[in-house]
Amino acid sequence: MSQAHDHPRDPIGWSAAIAIAFFGMCLIRLAVPTEPYFDEIHYLPAARALIEGSEYLNREHPLLGKELIGLGIALLGDNAWGWRIMPALAGALALFAFTRAIWFSTLSRFAAVSYAVLLASGFVLFVHSRIAMLDVFFVAFIALALWQCAAAVREPETGRLRLAFAGVALGLSMAAKWNAVPIAMLPGLAFLVARFAAGRRRLFTSRRGIPVPGVSLVEAALWLGLVPLAVYWLTFLPAYFFAQSPLPANGFIALHREIIALQESVVEPHPYQSRWTDWIFNLRAIWYLYGPIEGSHRGIVLIGNPLTMLLGLPAMVWAAWRAITGDRAAMAIVVLFAVSLGFWIVVNKPIQFYYHYFLPSCFLLAALAMALDALWQCGRRKLAVGALIASGALFAWFYPILSAAPLAGEQSFTAWTWLYGWR
Known part of the structure; x- marks a missing residue:
C-alpha cells in the first residue's frame, strides 16, 4: 500500500457515477445486431442448453459465464437484450471494482477517477461489455476480488469479511474462464510472503503483522484457498443433472482433463490470431x-485505445521503478501485469487472440493512472488532465465502430484502420 495523501476523501461517488454512465453507454444499440455475432455463436447455445437442462455444450470452458448469460435470457427473453444484459452489468461492475481497488491501494482521488476514465475510454472493456462472451465475467470477478483484498489491507477491522468476499469472487472468476487462474493464485501467495516478511514466530497461527492484522495465515488459506475452490466446484452442479451425459459423481477430475485437451486442440490458423508482442504495441x-446490418453498414472492432495502450508502456516501466523504491501499490500492479501477460507467453495454447490481453490491459491502465496521479501531485496538472481528455476524445472518434453505429458505406472502416493490422 502507498502512503496516504493528506486528508484523503473517498471518491466513491465519482466511481459510481462513471460506472453508471458507462453502463448507460453500453445499453445504446446493445441489441444491434439482433442475431448472434462472433463467439456468441458458441456461448448462446450452451446457455440455452443450461436453461433446458439438456446437455453440457462448449465443454472447453467452465459453466459460470454461460450460466450468467442464461440468467439474462431467463430475465429478458431469448433475444439480443437477454443475451447481452449480463455482460453489460459485469462491465460496469468491473469498472467500479477496479477503481475501488486502486483507491484502497493508493488513497488518491485523482488516481481512482483517472483509472475510471481510462478504463471507460480504453475500448476493450466497452466492447466486451456489449457481447455475450465469457471474458468480461472473469475480469469483473477478478476486479471484485482485488478490491476486497486491497480494502482488507487498508481497513483490517473488516479484513475477515473482505477476505471471505474475495475468496468467493476468486472462485467465481475461475468458474467464468480459466484465464483467471494465474491471478487467482496471487492474493494467497501475497499474504504468505507478507506474513513471512513480518517475521512472526508463529508463522501459521499468529494474527499479528501485515498484511491483515487479526487474520492468521491458516485462516487466510481458508478464505483465499479453500473457499475459491469450493465456490468453483459449486458452479458445476448443473452438470451433474443434465439429461444427456450428466457428469458422474466421480467425473470432476476427468472433466478437467477434457477441458485441457480441448483447449490445446485448437491449432488451425486463424486470420485474426496474434501474439503478445502484437498486443502490447496494439498492432x-x-x-x-x-457488414450490412439493419439497413446500414455497421462494425464492431476490438482494439485498444491507440493513445493509452502506448502511454501505458512507459507508465508500467515507471511503476516498476516505483516498485523497486518501495511503492507497494506499484509493485502489485507490476506483478499483476507480469503474471497475467506472462501466462500467455508460456502457456501451451498455439492460437491466441487480442482479447487475451483484456486483463493485462486493465493493469496497464492502472499503471498509467498512477503515473498521471504522480504528474498531478507534482504540479503538472494540465498534462495529466490532457491525457484523460485525449483518451476520451479518441474513444469518441472510434465510438461508431465500437458500438455498431450506422456507417456511410462499405469502405467506411478505412477512416479508423490507421494500421494494416487493424483491417
Missing part, C-alpha cells in the same frame, strides 16, 4: 462484426 485488431 492487431479483431473485427467482431462488419
Whole structure:
C-alpha cells in the first residue's frame, strides 16, 4: 500500500457515477445486431442448453459465464437484450471494482477517477461489455476480488469479511474462464510472503503483522484457498443433472482433463490470431462484426485505445521503478501485469487472440493512472488532465465502430484502420 495523501476523501461517488454512465453507454444499440455475432455463436447455445437442462455444450470452458448469460435470457427473453444484459452489468461492475481497488491501494482521488476514465475510454472493456462472451465475467470477478483484498489491507477491522468476499469472487472468476487462474493464485501467495516478511514466530497461527492484522495465515488459506475452490466446484452442479451425459459423481477430475485437451486442440490458423508482442504495441485488431446490418453498414472492432495502450508502456516501466523504491501499490500492479501477460507467453495454447490481453490491459491502465496521479501531485496538472481528455476524445472518434453505429458505406472502416493490422 502507498502512503496516504493528506486528508484523503473517498471518491466513491465519482466511481459510481462513471460506472453508471458507462453502463448507460453500453445499453445504446446493445441489441444491434439482433442475431448472434462472433463467439456468441458458441456461448448462446450452451446457455440455452443450461436453461433446458439438456446437455453440457462448449465443454472447453467452465459453466459460470454461460450460466450468467442464461440468467439474462431467463430475465429478458431469448433475444439480443437477454443475451447481452449480463455482460453489460459485469462491465460496469468491473469498472467500479477496479477503481475501488486502486483507491484502497493508493488513497488518491485523482488516481481512482483517472483509472475510471481510462478504463471507460480504453475500448476493450466497452466492447466486451456489449457481447455475450465469457471474458468480461472473469475480469469483473477478478476486479471484485482485488478490491476486497486491497480494502482488507487498508481497513483490517473488516479484513475477515473482505477476505471471505474475495475468496468467493476468486472462485467465481475461475468458474467464468480459466484465464483467471494465474491471478487467482496471487492474493494467497501475497499474504504468505507478507506474513513471512513480518517475521512472526508463529508463522501459521499468529494474527499479528501485515498484511491483515487479526487474520492468521491458516485462516487466510481458508478464505483465499479453500473457499475459491469450493465456490468453483459449486458452479458445476448443473452438470451433474443434465439429461444427456450428466457428469458422474466421480467425473470432476476427468472433466478437467477434457477441458485441457480441448483447449490445446485448437491449432488451425486463424486470420485474426496474434501474439503478445502484437498486443502490447496494439498492432492487431479483431473485427467482431462488419457488414450490412439493419439497413446500414455497421462494425464492431476490438482494439485498444491507440493513445493509452502506448502511454501505458512507459507508465508500467515507471511503476516498476516505483516498485523497486518501495511503492507497494506499484509493485502489485507490476506483478499483476507480469503474471497475467506472462501466462500467455508460456502457456501451451498455439492460437491466441487480442482479447487475451483484456486483463493485462486493465493493469496497464492502472499503471498509467498512477503515473498521471504522480504528474498531478507534482504540479503538472494540465498534462495529466490532457491525457484523460485525449483518451476520451479518441474513444469518441472510434465510438461508431465500437458500438455498431450506422456507417456511410462499405469502405467506411478505412477512416479508423490507421494500421494494416487493424483491417
